[in-house]
Amino acid sequence: MNTAINIENISKSFPGVLANDSVSFDITSGTIHAIVGENGAGKSTLMKILYGMQKPDNGILKINGDIAKFQSPKDAISAGIGMVHQHFMLADNLTVWENIVLGIDSSNLSKIKKSKYIPDITDLSKKYSLPIDVNLTIDDLGVGEKQRVEILKVLYRGANILILDEPTAVLVPQEVEELFENLKNLVSQGVTILFISHKLDEVMEIADRISVMRGGQHVGTVSKEKASKKILAEMMIGKDLPTPPSRETLISSENCLQLKDLNGVPSLGKIPFEDINLEIKKGEICGIAGVEGNGQRELSEAILGLYPVESGQIFLEDIEITKLSTRERRLTGISFIPEDRQSQGLVVESNLIENIILGKQSSNTYSSKFKNVLFKNASKNSKDVVDNYEVKTPNVQTLALALSGGNQQKFVVGREIDGKPTFLLASQPTRGVDIGAQALIWDKLKEARDMGLGVLLISADLDELLGLSDKLYVIYEGKLVKQLEPTEATPEQLGSYMTGLGI
Numbered sequence: 001m002n003t004a005i006n007i008e009n010i011s012k013s014f015p016g017v018l019a020n021d022s023v024s025f026d027i028t029s030g031t032i033h034a035i036v037g038e039n040g041a042g043k044s045t046l047m048k049i050l051y052g053m054q055k056p057d058n059g060i061l062k063i064n065g066d067i068a069k070f071q072s073p074k075d076a077i078s079a080g081i082g083m084v085h086q087h088f089m090l091a092d093n094l095t096v097w098e099n100i101v102l103g104i105d106s107s108n109l110s111k112i113k114k115s116k117y118i119p120d121i122t123d124l125s126k127k128y129s130l131p132i133d134v135n136l137t138i139d140d141l142g143v144g145e146k147q148r149v150e151i152l153k154v155l156y157r158g159a160n161i162l163i164l165d166e167p168t169a170v171l172v173p174q175e176v177e178e179l180f181e182n183l184k185n186l187v188s189q190g191v192t193i194l195f196i197s198h199k200l201d202e203v204m205e206i207a208d209r210i211s212v213m214r215g216g217q218h219v220g221t222v223s224k225e226k227a228s229k230k231i232l233a234e235m236m237i238g239k240d241l242p243t244p245p246s247r248e249t250l251i252s253s254e255n256c257l258q259l260k261d262l263n264g265v266p267s268l269g270k271i272p273f274e275d276i277n278l279e280i281k282k283g284e285i286c287g288i289a290g291v292e293g294n295g296q297r298e299l300s301e302a303i304l305g306l307y308p309v310e311s312g313q314i315f316l317e318d319i320e321i322t323k324l325s326t327r328e329r330r331l332t333g334i335s336f337i338p339e340d341r342q343s344q345g346l347v348v349e350s351n352l353i354e355n356i357i358l359g360k361q362s363s364n365t366y367s368s369k370f371k372n373v374l375f376k377n378a379s380k381n382s383k384d385v386v387d388n389y390e391v392k393t394p395n396v397q398t399l400a401l402a403l404s405g406g407n408q409q410k411f412v413v414g415r416e417i418d419g420k421p422t423f424l425l426a427s428q429p430t431r432g433v434d435i436g437a438q439a440l441i442w443d444k445l446k447e448a449r450d451m452g453l454g455v456l457l458i459s460a461d462l463d464e465l466l467g468l469s470d471k472l473y474v475i476y477e478g479k480l481v482k483q484l485e486p487t488e489a490t491p492e493q494l495g496s497y498m499t500g501l502g503i
């Protein structure tokens with residue numbers, strides 16, 4: 001068998017961190033190769049080096065036997081490497097075919113001849129069994145279909161090595177199965193796939209070989225036949241898998257948050273959420289399952305006062321807050337873990353001390369009588385979050401952008417839970433964190449819940465929802481279409497309500 005990629009002694013350091021420490025392993029052509037490891041282990045850094053986004057300090061990279069010295073992703077693309085990022089990079093208002101040719105044809109889009117490209121794209125989608133109507137607008141596609149367009153886009157540029165960074169995080173179980181079928185098909189036609197995931201079940205299902213990284217080093221590469229979830233977990237964190245959380249809880253009869261007949265303001269002819277009625281008690285976790293883009297984002301922003309409501313009321317502990325500003329809502333004790341930690345949860349160009357203040361600028365903790373910023377409190381609290389949530393960082397003076405994705409997430413989650421809120425709105429709280437950190441965050445959420453915190457948990461991770469929720473709803477096209485019993489529902493059942501089947 002041929003080797004698609006040789007990674008030989010690749011090292012890369014950042015100030016205070018050795019992100020890749022003399023990493024060496026091979027990737028066989030026409031296989032699916034998974035890369036797993038804790039947050040901050042160096043996975044993304046290695047992928048960025050492979051894709052020409054970052055240059056290694058040392059080491060050699062060979063693609064199909066030839067030494068590669070990439071100056072930019074453009075060089076990597078010409079060497080046949082493509083990358084699908086976790087956040088899709090498609091233009092929502094353009095069609096599928098326009099997105100696929102975008103960037104290849106430099107002429108003005110309105111002048112691009114559709115007839116020139118459509119046959120090629122259609123052939124490609126047939127060849128790789130990735131069916132899609134090329135004339136549809138991206139906005140009208142589901143998440144799984146958008147991902148298919150991203151893959152087609154990369155293949156259209158001639159990629160035969162495909163890097164997928166946590167591709168399943170946004171998919172429901174049925175879509176994951178579909179993606180896996182597609183990947184197997186690609187591999188049977190000679191494409192090589194590199195796949196990053198924190199979900200060991202998936203890795204065991206799809207990968208031919210699995211490389212484990214830890215603290216910047218390559219711990220080992222095992223074939224699927226020789227691996228198990230237990231073996232991988234031990235290689236990753238040096239101990240067995242954490243156990244899933246139990247759900248013993250004391251739910252109070254006092255209201256924490258209540259939504260009454262809430263309707264969002266229509267935008268572009270669509271009502272983002274409709275007739276939402278919810279009652280969350282103190283000491284209760286209310287889960288909402290849904291495929292991204294079904295109104296969760298607008299609903300959470302409405303609770304925060306960032307998105308307008310057309311009608312209805314919001315109460316926090318029996319006090320109506322519907323008309324309060326976001327700042328006032330924050331001061332009444334609403335905490336928020338936003339789904340997009342980079343654009344909403346952090347100011348990435350600021351350090352962790354400054355980021356701990358975010359959202360609480362005018363609270364007593366961080367603002368003196370004379371409106372001076374209380375940096376001493378910020379410094380202490382940011383250190384506490386770093387310690388309590390095992391955030392890997394050289395110190396709290398480090399800029400947020402220098403943290404790995406999962407460590408940024410842990411910091412935001414810690415800041416929001418530890419700030420002693422009355423109510424917590426948690427959107428995808430464990431997306432992108434490793435299994436150890438996920439268990440830690442689950443424990444912290446349960447602990448806070450047991451102390452009387454009311455939580456609205458919006459998540460695409462069905463195990464998380466089933467494991468943590470005291471009550472559970474499915475949101476579809478802006479409506480709460482179904483309430484399920486968390487102890488009885490299965491991920492497949494949830495998945496079918498989430499995709500509009502089974503309603």
Ligand SMILES: Nc1ncnc2c1ncn2[C@@H]1O[C@H](COP(=O)(O)OP(=O)(O)OP(=O)(O)O)[C@@H](O)[C@H]1O
Pocket residue numbers: 014015017018019037038039040041042043044045046392401402403404405406407432433434
């Ligand atoms: N641009 C940067 N500047 C400074 N440090 C960085 C930068 N990029 C990564 N690092 C550091 O390098 C280490 C490895 O980060 P990397 O993003 O590769 O981890 P990862 O394995 O992808 O983690 P995750 O699962 O959380 O995404 C981390 O300690 C991180 O803080």
Ligand SMILES: [Mg+2]
Pocket residue numbers: 043044045404405406
């Ligand atoms: Mg990463």
